[in-house]
Amino acid sequence: MDHQQLLSLLRQMTLDEKVAQLLQLATPFFKGADDAGMITGPMASLGVTEREVRNAGSVLGLSGAQQVIDIQTNHLKHNRLGIPLLVMSDIVHGFKTIFPIPLAIGCSWDMALAERSAEIAAREAAVSGVHVTYAPMVDLVRDPRWGRVMESTGEDPYLNNLFARAFVRGFQGQDLAGDTDRVAACVKHFAAYGAAEAGRDYNTVDLSERLLREFYLPAYKAALDEGCEMVMTSFNTIDGIPASGNAWLMRKLLREEWGFDGILISDWGAVKELIPHGVAEDEAEAAYKAIRAGVDIEMMTPCYVHHLAELVRSGRVDERLVDEAVLRILQLKSKLGLFERPLRGADPEREREIVFCEAHRSSARELAVKSCVLLQNDNEVLPLAGTGKIALIGPFAQSGDILGAWSWQGAKEDAVTLRDGLAAAGLDASRLIVAEGCGVDAPATEAQLAAAIEAAGEADAVVLALGEHAWMSGEASCRADIRLPEAQLALIAALKPLGKPTVAVLFNGRPLDLHGVADQVDAVLEAWFPGSAGGAAVADLLLGKASPSGRLAMSFPHAVGQVPVYYNAYNTGRPNVPTAPDHYVSKYLDIPNEPRYPFGYGLGYTTFAYEAPRLSAAELRADGELTVSVRVTNAGRRTGEETVQLYVRDVAGDVVRPVKELKDYRKLVLAPGESAEVSFTITEPQLRYYHADLTFASDPGEFIVYVGPNSRDTAEARFRLTSTV
Template identity: 45%
Template sequence: MKRLFMLGLMAGLSLQSIAAEPRSPLLDDKPAFIASLIEQMTLEEKIGQLRLISIGGDMPRERILDELKAGHIGGTFNTVTRHDNRPMQQAALRSRMKIPIFFAYDVVHGHRTIFPIGLGLASSWDLDTIASSGRVQAIEASADGLDMTFAPMVDISRDPRWGRTSEGFGEDPYLVSEIARTMVQAYQGQSPAAPDSVTASVKHFALYGAVEGGRDYNVVDMSPMRMHQDYLPPYQAAIDAGAGGVMVALNSINGVPASANTWLLQDLLRRDWGFDGVALSDHGAISELMRHGVAKDGREAAKLAIKAGIDMSMADSLYREELPGLVASGEVGIGEIDTAVREVLGAKYDMGLFHDPFRRIGLAKDDPVDVNAESRLHREAARAVARESIVLLENKGQTLPLQKRGTIALVGPLADSPVDMMGSWSAAGVAKQSVTLRQGLLDALGDKAVLRHARGANITDDPHMVEYLNFLNWDKPEVVQDSRSPETMVAEAVAMAKQADVIVATVGESRGMSHEASSRTSLQIPKSQQALLKALKKTGKPLVLVLMNGRPLDLNWAKANADAVVETWFSGTEGGHAIADVLFGDQNPAGKLPISFPRSVGQIPTYYNHLRVGRPYVEGKPGNYTSQYFEEPNGPLYPFGYGLSYTDFELSEVRLSSPSMPRGGGLEASVTLKNTGSRDGATVVQLYVRGEVASVIRPVKELKGFRKVFLKAGETREVRFKLEEQDLKFVNAQLERVAEPGVFEVQIGLDSEQVKRGQFTLL
């Protein structure tokens, strides 16, 4: 009774009204408690729990409060302050059943402090660094009253035309799976019920990164073997790590939309993987079943979704409108409704909301005076993570690091753009709080050198692109054009550059160009910026390119003409400081690419672990009648796992602890790593395995381990990897996970191409 009294007091209810309402004495017995609630609920109240509503987007706040009081909403998203969330929770607790709601948001790579985008985090190849970003995200999100994040996004992406490539962690199932596991554990901490934890909802289930042609929302048609071998493992890793939620993808899979896919949601997710959390549709996905052409009307769409296993309908209208009639007609059984409600209530129980609905909202007297206060940011952590995410692609003649003297010309439309620094899905981040490269360089230089700045070009001069990119933003235009002519802007930049000792050109994409619904047909830097770069090259000054982008770009010109190229992705709140740290050598870059960079859009898909073919192209040999493109060199411009340093590293030959591996056993592969340069630094030692013969075609190699190692100049260290039979397993034609006997090659290198080799036999 004391607990019920406290809940009622917080909800503004009287003790008498609490005593008169349905309640369960079994609060600490999850199954019994939830069963008791479901037994007492009306059908209308059950359906209410299956609705996930966007604040402001789907219905006005006033109506939401009325719906909550009636028990017609199970959860909401898009409010990010305790002040806003508290009245809604209070309204939910005034409903007959007093079931709390949960609050969710897209906290993908930061909440108030923004970290590098997914590709940037993956470029660190450092799980501790990635975990630190996830823990900060959880702390900040929970401090704003949020209970769930729609993250991590673990879609394997091998077509960089897809705009959402920016959100994910790259092309490799092993690396992405390791990060998926890490992020779930970081978000949920010791328990998703902890006040400083949030429930992870892994997305987008499934195969969203494989949309045909890289075009967002498009179809996916894929063999089951490839699905299980390459694309499904990261989702399963997140589930195995305890993710409490799954967001279901918008795409179809082999002709069946994911939101109506019983095999995907029932057989695979729940039966095979043992998932017992809550399955959420993506925004409006159930109504889209009609446009997919598998439902003739809203009634049929709702029926397909609930039977397939969609527990909560995001931006719902159809569950509310159609499920009562479907149950009345017997087309949907009450047991099917109860199953979905059980998952929703179970998620809320695991969040700790039944024990304390205000666990993360807290008391009004403790609300921050300013939700955007500087004191709420975690700048030190953001800078540390961003430094690790930067990849050095080129450094001719040791152009970098720069000296803090003389005159530096900073040029480019992204050099002083705080909003673009944050990247897509930047949650509650405030653009004016992000550090641009211009500010970062000024802070680093102080009075030691002169920094001059010119815009030089617009992001693009294509009015159609500008209109589209600004339409994506609901609040205000993000791509603001300089009204001067392109010729005037380039001339100003060139004149300034001629007076400088070195040029730092900050070019690439606006954040909206690497975003949901921002698929591209070209991977080139926009023409306006290309013209600027070519004019700067003609000055003869050292040219350093700082790239900001959310996908691999066509960098052929940059590779041939720039003196140094630094891939910074969209590096977040402290991006400007982190990039300056690298440019001036206060941080020795150690990032490695988590995704291959093709030479041109015509090479897509380009990924390192492709299947073998009968007529492979071999570098240095005649290409006739081999699998190749004849117009340009084959292979990626920059391979998976690639990244330079300001020092040099050398690997010994591979040593194996045994020439064979017994069944159920293992062996150790090791190399000696030496820092042969003059600077301290870190690199990532990467372990790949290639099975020589199998019952089905296997990839040319597969990542099976990695170690980030820091060495002082001249220091040597042995790096060991343990290989077990489990690491050699693959999905065969019968969709069984097997390890077949035979010869395996071990490859260890500092990227996926330049490797040392050893060999053993699985007995």
């Protein structure tokens, strides 16, 4: 439909029909659903009538080509104007083929593979009938206690921007109407959900506007600049006002300043949650504040359908606000081609061919290899020798619980376990000894511990498969103690006296406090939750069939007492200078200030030597550019991939500036002894930041350039910015 046809359709709708378009309900409400027997429960609790269900605008949690066909066909039979449903789901890091969790993908620093993962997820979702995915999640994260760090790509604004764009391109492609193998993306959670106090889900966020704009908002804007069709509100407050009722955030900033005219949807139940937040007295006031803030779709609460029509009739709410919201919804349905093809890509036959196909699983394996981060490799115990026995011990030795949260359609039984991955890589029963050792959080029985000690005693090397249950991270899965469960630490301690070369492989959804791990083993491979092909990918790395190349997108704390700990922090008036120790400086008495493993960190199976960075000039003019060059040499014995990172510091600003900020990076693959010249270009716009008055500009003066393999181990050079625009 063109715009005029959509306006004509809008004029034909009654006020109640328009309000119902703003309602999103879960699958069981709709006739034709596999679990439609549940319909009386949700309907009773929400007080939604059958008429409102028939006029509802969208459904969430629905997938499966035949089920979508049945529900959409039935819906169109009973909807007076024949307006199709929008089908939305959480396709976060894969549909049936599960890719590594987004935090792991962030550690790949590989935009092409990230985009491909979203494209494959979209293909599988679309053929199964999904129109919209609630992804990407681009919240900047600094506190690993928060369970939802697993959904983010890390702590750095620049890297998050790149991933936000890559995911949107992958999900949406270039033509949503013509390419039925793509889905519309919904960036979330707007805004600053990753800054929840104490790392506790749904908790308060209190940031200055300058901090919000400089660190937390850019990735959302990047997703929208890439064409992202939808935005989801966050559960948290911004400046004391919950996001779903925050008119400054949604109307002034998102709509007016950024020009976003797509759909704004609440998160699950967030409109009604304005009441317990304490900014709405009842459902009517919640509906009033949400529609005035610009929320178009209310997810799974009935404030709009119960009260919005009366608010319009009483004159408290201008009907134009409702019309604007409905028109946005109709426009997306039109862009997806749903008026002409309401079943869109749903196709049971193609679904059987495409979903979880070999090509998709191969891509998942490739990205899993690139996402793992080698954190420690004392005595070069990795890769494991091609001969000798290996004891694979731990609760994740044969576990399929390696998909992570938000792997909605993924099945643990379909995942390649680490044991199966090693066996497929050539380790037969004569070389691979497997023992569970203990449960994830259940202490070892006498029999388990005895079997683990016997297995380790027979082996030439030990691989400990450790980590968190998938439910230990994700939404509502925050942890104050982010060490491995005590049962696993006890297992490590019990095997340590055997003196065998030991590798810890970690399956988890957040950076961990690795006390009791890093100090007890020789090597640590962070595998995260690596997805459907995870065991095969980890086996490739352990056996040297692939080399680790992942780099941390989020710092690992030395201890939980440091958090939030992140690389791009501000200095203080009394910084801790190790070369000039002083008591009266900003430091801990009992632990270092620095994280155990910093942002950008990761080892490989070779080493790289960096020469000092060179600048093309000592000064940079506002209308010019400056080149930073560095020569990098593979000084080891194996071919490897290096991620050369460029950081900049503004020495003196209008407001305090971070000690380092990532500005660019380059990936290169070098053979042993091979060298390469890596060059970066710096221009004045890269040096801009938000001043005290919120102007976005640079300042003349001195800057420091840092180049190295991570945010800590860098060499520096200096230049001056001599004029500004």
